[in-house]
Structures are given as structure tokens and as C-alpha cells.
Amino acid sequence: MRPVFAFLLLALLCLGSARSELETDFEEDSNDFAEFDDEFVGGSFYTEPAAKNADPAAGESGPHGGDSKDELPEPRRPAAAKADNDDEDGLVEDDDEFEHFQDEEEFEGYDGGDAKDPPIDQKVEPKLNIPNIPLHFRTHWDSYWMEMLMVAGLLAYFANFFAGKAKNARLAQLWFSTHRALLDENFALVGDDGKAENENPGLIKESESLYTLWCSGRTCCEGMLVELKMIKRQDLVSLVAGLMRPQLDQAHIKIELTRGVMDAFVFAVGTKKTITKVFKEYTDLSKFCSQVGKPEDRYNVPSGFGVLSEVPEATSAILESRVITALNKYQSYIDYLHISDQFSGPIQQEEGATLKPAETKAVLLAGFNLPKHAEMETIKPLLLLIFYLMERLKTYRMSKEGKSKSDKNRQRVEEEFLKSTHAARAEAAAQRREDKRKQEKERILADEDPEKQRRWELKEQKRQAKKNAPKMKRLAVKSL
DSSP states (O other): OHHHHHHHHHHHHHHHHHHHHHHHHHHHHHHHTHHHHHHHHSSSSOOOTTTTTSOHHHHHTSSSOTTOOOOOOOOOOOHHHHHHHHHHHTSOOOOOTTGGGGOTTTSTTOOOSOSOOOOOOSSSOOOOOOOOOOGGGSOOGGGGHHHHHHHHHHHHHHHHHHHHHHHHHHHHHHHHHHHHHHHHHHOSEESOOSSSOOSSOSOEEEETTEEEEEEEOOTTEEEEEEEEEOOOTTOHHHHHHHHHSOOOOEEEEEEEEOTTSSOSOEEEEEEHHHHHHHHHHBHHHHHHOEEOSSHHHHHOOOTTEEEEESOHHHHHHHSOHHHHHHHHHTTTTEEEEEEEEEEOOBOOTTGGGOSSOOOOEEEEEEEEEOOTTOOGGGGHHHHHHHHHHHHHHHHOOOOHHHHHHHHHHHHHHHHHHHHHTHHHHHHHHHHHHHHHHHHHHHHHHHHTOHHHHHHHHHHHHHHHHHHHSOOOOOOOOOOO
């Protein structure tokens, strides 16, 4: 930076010396032309050497002021005077370059400097205006309370996620280890579904709150599927919602029975809340069963339990003394028991759209509540109850009256299905006939045989005439 300042200082000095030389030359030229000025002073020619640089205010105060509209015509000048004026135009006049700032008419509303600034009192302290800085511009920890809450919420969510995930896995593994010996005694394969090679057979983790176990290799059944549905402890939102609506860990068991092992009947028992729910959701229960009034008196089930029965004879055979004893002893752990030979899953919303009845199968379903304090040994007898019911279904046979009632119920359901799908089946049959007719027409037109086309058109005309003809009934009259 220093060389630049030195260069600027040198340029200023050169500019000052050039200006002084220019002023000296101008004074000498003025002295040279002084003799010409003396000659023109005594002449009769009208000259106005300083007309251009004169003050406008001075012209107004003259004999011909600004108020006079008539101006004197400029007299003719001789050629010598005109040449002198040209020389004067080329000269540099030594006028003040800031002279136009002193013109009062140049600027409007400008005070000429008569007004003076008020005096400043040195004793009085100056008044300082301190601006109010907004809160969000201050670098203070209180300004980031929202961010702190968000970070704390994220930390709490992730901490709850890992803690809940670990607890669900521990409970599922505890249930499996408690019932492992009993499952090995009743099934040949435990924890192996046979679809893929599994080096470590056992529970399969479907999600953080759902574990499944497949068992197979037993008589009178195709296999058993166990689903451990845990509380979503890994989800903080679900955990908070569970405080208002408490939930329990549950084990759902589904056993597919071999076709023909059990007689044809549908039955369910469980808590009234669950029974009311499944009665509206499952097709077999809603079509074949009816709710039993006062089941405590008729079947000695615990209070708070409901019963759905199709054949009373079969219901009484299933709810025998051993089963009733288990229901009373483990009332808080049993959610429902469902036995059916017509199980097809939940009710389809668009049942009329299906032209074929749903595929049914014989199943034994059960739902149990897991203990809150992870005491899995207390619910181990419930799995023994499931195996006892399997053997009971295998040996039980209904009477002729019970079978007759069961067959009538299935025939009634089939007729209702045919009636509900009659219109759809008729429409499908008409569409098939129309497609067949179009294919036949395309085949006749492709042959390019006029005789065949004529016969086909004659056949279509007869069919249309027969279709449009009025239908009449024939009456047989017997002769006397």
C-alpha cells in the first residue's frame, strides 16, 4: 500500500505545479492584450466583454431591468472585434468553479446560510437512543428452548424404542423357552415351517412387536401357528395411547385340522367383548351361530363370558367339566376359543362380486393373555387345554338329529349365496354367450364364403325374431 500512496502524492504535486504554470501564462497573455483594450475603450463600437460572466442580479438593477420586455438589438461589430472575441473565447478564465453554488435561484428551498446551528451545551450529557434488539437475535440459551424440547423428545423416543424392543424380544423368548418341552413332545418339527432352510429353528421375528412360531408333525392336524402379539413398546405414541386404553400381550394359536376329523359344527366361547366382536367379523360365526342367552346358567361358564352355538348338542359336548374347570381357573388369561369346520376368515365387504363360495377349512382358534409379570409357567396348562380339545374333536360324534340340523344350516347358507349371486352369474353367462357369438361371426367373415355368411345371417335373424316375439303360455283343453 505504501507505493500506491507515494504515487498518489507525486501526482498531486505535479498537478499543483502545472496549475501554477497555467496561471502564470494566463497573466502574461492578459498583459499582452491590454493595449488592444485601450484602443477599443475610446471607439464608438459597443462591446460587452464580461457579459457572459456577469451576475444576473446586476443586470436586473441596470437601466434596462428584468421588468422591461424590450431588448436593444446588438449592433454590428467589425471583423477585428469579432476576431478578438474569438481569441477571448479560447482563453481560460480564472473564475471560481464553485460559483454556481452561490446562486440563490439555482436551488429551491435552500437557506443561504443565515440560520445557524444551535449552540451545544458541553455540560449536558448527550441523549443516546439504545435500540430494542428482538429476542431471537440474542445469543442466549433461552432462545433455543424449542430446539431443546425437540432434541429431548427425539432422545426419549429412541431410548424408548430400544428399551421396548429389547423387552418384547425377552418376553417372546421367555414364552418359547417355557413351552419348548411341551411342543417337542406333541410335534415333530418346532420352529420350522418347511419352506426354507432354517439353521436355528425357533421364533421368527415379523416385526418389533410380532413373533411367530410354526409347528407341524402331529396326527389329526396339518400344523399349528403361534403368533405372539406384544404391546408396541417400541412406539412411544402407542405406549402413551395405551395408558388411556390398556392393552395386554397376547398369544394367538391357529390349528388347521385335517378334513373329516371333526363333525360339522361351529362353536365359540370367550369374553363378552371379544365374542361380540368376532360374531360381527367372521363369516362362519355370523351365518351359522347365534348368541346363547344366560350362558352361566345353561353351560356353567364364568360370569362375563359369552357363548356362540350352532348345535346345542355339540356345545354341551365341548363345554364338559374339564373345560369348564379350566375356564373358571384361568378366566383372566383366556380371551376366546373358536372351533369351526366352515372357517373362511373375516367377512368380505363385496361378497356379491364373488361367483364362487369361499374356501372353508376346519380350524381350532384360541387367544390367551400373557401374564403381566412374565410368569409364563402360570399359563402353561392352557396349551395342554388346546391339545385336549384336539383329541376331543377327533373322538366326538354327533347324533343323527344334530347332523341333520347341521346339514340343513349348510344347505340354507348355500342357497342364500346362490340367490345373492344369481344376477351376477346370469350376467356372466350372457357375457360368455355374447363373446362366443362374436368369435363365430369373426370366423365366418374370415372364410369369405358368401353362402356361409348368408346362412349365418339367416340364423341370426331367426334368433332375434324368436327373442323379440311375445311369450305365450299354452293351455291344454280336455275334451268332454
